[in-house]
Amino acid sequence: MAPIETLLPSGPWWLYASLVLISWISFTVIRRRYFHPLSHVPGPFLWSISNLPILYHNGIREGQLMHVLPKLHAKAPIRAPVLLTVKSSDEHRVRRAALNPFFSRRSVLELEQQIIKTKTEKLCGMIIQTCLYEHDESPCSTEAKGDKKGKGGTGNNIFDMHNAIRAYAVDIITEYAYANYDASDYQEAIRVVQLLFPWFQTFPVLMTLFGWIPDWFTITVFPPFKKWIESLETVRVAVTKVRGEIEMGIKPDRRTIFHEMIDPELDPLADEDVKGRKFRTQLSDVIVFSDAVNVTGAGADTTGSTIGRAIFEVVNSPEIYGKLRKELRDAFPDVESINLRALEKLPYLTGVVKEALRLNPGLPGHLPRLVLSPGATFNSVPLPPGTSISMSAWLMHHDPVAFGTGQEPTVFDPERWIPHTREDEERIRMQERCMVPFGKGSRNCLGQALAMAELYSTLGNIFWRFDDLVVEEGMTREDLGLVELFLGYHPRGARKLRILTGREVR
Numbered sequence: 001m002a003p004i005e006t007l008l009p010s011g012p013w014w015l016y017a018s019l020v021l022i023s024w025i026s027f028t029v030i031r032r033r034y035f036h037p038l039s040h041v042p043g044p045f046l047w048s049i050s051n052l053p054i055l056y057h058n059g060i061r062e063g064q065l066m067h068v069l070p071k072l073h074a075k076a077p078i079r080a081p082v083l084l085t086v087k088s089s090d091e092h093r094v095r096r097a098a099l100n101p102f103f104s105r106r107s108v109l110e111l112e113q114q115i116i117k118t119k120t121e122k123l124c125g126m127i128i129q130t131c132l133y134e135h136d137e138s139p140c141s142t143e144a145k146g147d148k149k150g151k152g153g154t155g156n157n158i159f160d161m162h163n164a165i166r167a168y169a170v171d172i173i174t175e176y177a178y179a180n181y182d183a184s185d186y187q188e189a190i191r192v193v194q195l196l197f198p199w200f201q202t203f204p205v206l207m208t209l210f211g212w213i214p215d216w217f218t219i220t221v222f223p224p225f226k227k228w229i230e231s232l233e234t235v236r237v238a239v240t241k242v243r244g245e246i247e248m249g250i251k252p253d254r255r256t257i258f259h260e261m262i263d264p265e266l267d268p269l270a271d272e273d274v275k276g277r278k279f280r281t282q283l284s285d286v287i288v289f290s291d292a293v294n295v296t297g298a299g300a301d302t303t304g305s306t307i308g309r310a311i312f313e314v315v316n317s318p319e320i321y322g323k324l325r326k327e328l329r330d331a332f333p334d335v336e337s338i339n340l341r342a343l344e345k346l347p348y349l350t351g352v353v354k355e356a357l358r359l360n361p362g363l364p365g366h367l368p369r370l371v372l373s374p375g376a377t378f379n380s381v382p383l384p385p386g387t388s389i390s391m392s393a394w395l396m397h398h399d400p401v402a403f404g405t406g407q408e409p410t411v412f413d414p415e416r417w418i419p420h421t422r423e424d425e426e427r428i429r430m431q432e433r434c435m436v437p438f439g440k441g442s443r444n445c446l447g448q449a450l451a452m453a454e455l456y457s458t459l460g461n462i463f464w465r466f467d468d469l470v471v472e473e474g475m476t477r478e479d480l481g482l483v484e485l486f487l488g489y490h491p492r493g494a495r496k497l498r499i500l501t502g503r504e505v506r
């Protein structure tokens with residue numbers, strides 16, 4: 001038999017390697033450009049052959065894709081975002097079924113007093129304690145004595161609203177979901193992980209490789225990961241503990257998401273067994289662990305940044321501030337009477353909440369979906385079944401057709417949700433159809449009811465109590481702009497929302 005070397009072509013190895021690489025790239029470019037099922041969709045050449053522009057705008061320029069897309073959409077027939085939902089995979093259905101009841105509106109309302117109200121009180125208490133300048137009637141006047149400053153001053157008592165509302169959201173989700181958990185470092189840990197998202201999206205193999213790196217190595221090379229890894233360990237311990245307790249028949253004081261996912265209770269969506277009983281499919285520890293981590297990650301910065309935007313806009317507009325306070329003061333004689341059901345009925349507060357969600361949706365980036373059989377047509381462009389498309393809530397919420405009547409779509413205007421005439425009612429119906437901060441369909445936001453409760457509770461309580469909050473000088477709306485790192489973050493280097501407060505009016 002001839003030796004193997006004689007079968008290989010002669011010449012330097014790199015020449016052949018380069019030829020193979022060039023052929024592979026050419027083949028991929030031609031296939032993607034001319035033979036891909038979506039090759040007929042107009043768009044720039046580079047974007048049609050590779051994910052690199054997405055990686056460039058989101059990975060290297062840190063989440064700028066959502067600001068580039070409107071320009072591209074303006075040139076191509078597909079200029080508005082597409083919304084299609086994907087049929088749930090069986091696994092998603094089972095996993096979602098385990099959590100759905102836990103995050104239902106009923107469950108959230110049941111824990112209103114115990115968790116949401118308590119945490120909102122704590123947040124307001126922190127604002128009071130940190131208030132900057134003294135008013136005689138202010139509860140913080142003893143601390144502030146001798147430190148009298150005017151509005152817009154920059155003393156030591158500026159309240160760090162940015163971090164406080166995120167800590168508030170993490171506190172609620174962890175207490176709600178885990179019953180007991182130290183959330184102090186969680187949000188910093190999550191932000192670090194978010195930076196990796198665009199890279200994982202473009203090169204999924206990196207995610208697998210990342211999983212193989214030992215924790216000690218990751219922490220040594222990049223210390224900020226320490227907090228993230230520690231937080232994962234806490235969840236891992238909780239899963240093992242709850243599984244052990246369930247096996248021993250120990251009843252918890254309050255059920256957590258771990259109990260919901262691990263305890264094989266009856267599930268109306270599950271398949272029947274031979275005796276006609278419907279038992280939930282057992283979820284593995286890995287699944288329980290990753291869902292618990294996801295829930296916490298999904299519920300922190302999303303709600304935090306939306307609340308932040310609302311506070312900024314209200315405080316910066318005397319008109320909005322005045323109308324909101326009047327509505328709240330007319331509705332509730334004292335702070336104890338403030339409750340979620342009544343807050344949700346207030347039209348002006350509802351306008352504020354909707355505008356915050358519209359201009360600051362927690363997930364502003366493009367969310368991928370699979371086109372279902374038999375396919376779809378969008379703006380006369382056919383989309384074959386099985387192809388992947390995406391939409392961005394942020395883009396949709398800035399659509400001038402849906403949100404351009406009266407005020408510009410970029411303007412925070414609670415009035416656009418309040419009907420005065422029949423035409424207003426029509427317009428608001430169209431706006432509602434285009435509002436997708438929580439997504440739509442079977443994969444929409446699991447925590448919608450909790451997020452809404454947090455929004456109403458914080459804004460209702462803060463603006464009922466404080467009549468002269470002021471944003472720290474120098475902070476602008478641009479600082480609250482969004483970048484797309486899967487979750488919506490503010491740009492690197494942006495000023496954080498810090499508040500100066502005077503007095504609490506009881």
Ligand code: HEM
Pocket residue numbers: 096103173294295296298299300302303306361362363367393436437438439440442443444445446447448450451
């Ligand atoms: C203002 C606050 C929030 C916004 C704007 C928001 C938005 C979203 C969006 C757009 C999705 C994706 C839906 C889709 O793909 O169509 C999502 C998914 C999800 N959200 Fe939220 N969210 C918020 C708060 C929360 C909170 C407080 C939780 C806590 C439980 C949470 C948990 C989740 C989970 C677990 C998913 C994945 C659902 C699934 O795949 O079945 N979110 N959220």
